[in-house]
Amino acid sequence: MSMLSNRIPLLAAASQWIGGALFTLFLSATVANADEDTKPIDVLVVVGAAGEQEFGTAFSAWADVWQSTCDRANLNLLIIGPDKQEVAHRDQLHSKIESIASVESIRPLWLILIGHGTWDGASADFNLVGPDVSAKELGDWIAAIKRPLLIANCTSSSGPFINRLSGPNRVIVTATKSGTEKNYARFGQYFAAAFNSVGADLDHDDEVSMREAFLKACADADLFYKEQGRLATEHALLDDNNDKKGSSYALVRGRAKSKGDGKIDGDLASRFSIPVGDNSIQLTDEQLTTRNELESQLRDLQTQHAQDDPAVLREKALPVLIELAKLYAPDQSPADESVAE
Template identity: 35%
Template sequence: MPFEKPFRFLRGFFCLSLLLICQRTLADSRGTGEKTERIIIVMGAEGTSEYGQQFADWAERWLQLAADKQAAATLIGDSLDARHSDLELVLHELNQQTDYTATWLILLGHGTFDGKTARFNLRGPDLTAEALRNTCDSIQHPLAVINCFSSSAPFLESLSAKNRVVITATKTGHEFYFSHFGNFLSAAAGDKQSDLDHDGQISLLEAYLAASRQTAEYYLEKGELATEHALLDDNADQQGTRGDQFQGLHLTVGSGTTAATLPDGHRAHQFILSTTQRLTLVSGEQKLLRDELEIKILELKQRKDSFANQDEYYDQLEPLMIQLANVYRSLDQKAKRTIYDSQVVPINAKKTSQ
């Protein structure tokens, strides 16, 4: 039929336009008193007071971010508990059954690797990659594990899983010198310069890219060989991606992605650290649904060339886009808006709503 191609084009254009419109919203609970996310910050064994002060400064930045997000925050390692070791406190906190829509685990300190076992150094018994994996596997909602310590790379391979973002400060367990990545990441998380796509919010992906770049610049300015190279994994392939493999927010061509797997970065871009401007607020439940729909849409787009014809592709894309549109329509229905027409309402009339 002569009208089939124009119709197919219009349907594709509608779906793409809707997806672009939906990008400018943020899951947040400000103003509602609801804490939809939890942030667990762990300060490891300091070694020396100099390192201890640095870890405390990084932790303070994360606590401030948690306060700004109105997320539930827990700090472990800043004081002694005579009844429990820090390891017991970390595992107990992670095992708590919660209704949160996301968990952030930030590990700040030193790490070691003996060629077989990677450890995050705590006061008392250390946290191994295997022990952390066993605990994290019980968490069903989205999880971000940020390993800001030396020799942390083996944690990525152990923790890599669906619906999970894993960041390590090093690319191998043998990068054992003190890691500065945690300093740059905690700073980038609240720096508006990190907002690469200028959408008014700083995602974990954006902060990771900024911190990776700043870490490399730190060694370059000192004229030293870089002893740490951060990795990010959020597609469960246990590979990890360096920051210099991205161009903007997307992986460069030839970075090893396949049609069967989304490239790293998409899930991390859904974890929002902070905002630089006022945005539409969505509830935790709405964010979970939105994020899952967006990932399904991206996965479908990844497989577009595998369809026998374009109609099959759009037949699967359309219902996903409609579901996504319904999420945003529910937001519009809750929003209270008043249109002021100078010909109807006096210009100096008192406004009663936004």
């Protein structure tokens, strides 16, 4: 479960104490830079070689969904492809990643790969217009990026990218669990759509996290194959704990148990979200840093008091929740709010 989902009882109790209006502001908020002109790239979408026209139409449509999402959420988007250009897309991608690596930010970079992938038994590649890029090469390119990094490889044969890209402060999603799942992958369609779906917002915070989008996309892809009476040829994975293994939908959703001492992925992925509404509150970088620190305190409290009476956790968490609420209503204080009857 995501961080907010895990603490829903705690949040419900806190809302009664600090005022419904103030608390609602906390739940519906998202972040954006104060200075739009100097804002770094938030989302980099790369549309690879289509091969056939029908695939090209689909890939372009998925990229259009990302464009619409970023416009609505006030995220700075750059799309590479799908048109054929004199400069190979591989060179464009490498150059852009190099420029991004020089930017230090507490805000994540979303890297979305749309298209086809290949696997020859040794190397997994993302098919581009011009020369392809391998998982190993992409891993080398992103090594210098200092920001949190969220990568969704929505291609066939993408599973091995987890082994190459997994790392600290990174969330890696792949459309397939291995390189041998070589058929056309539809995961990218459903993953893009999830960030515009209220149904994907499992914890009802008016945002869709990367974890929630992963779960929604997996469920929708599975439904497609069932409705078509076809055997599913893609099984997505999510990795965010740097173990280079990845977790399936069932593990992330909590419907299966990990073998041995393996840690289930999803905690870090739950911390990065895109709003599904149009009335989100914007935070500065300084406020975002404070928010992250406060939410880290909440996670620590959850761990420390997991076996205690829920009332103990509510009491310990209340001061932190009040400070969080102040971020989204700085001109108000709990004393100014009338507690809902």
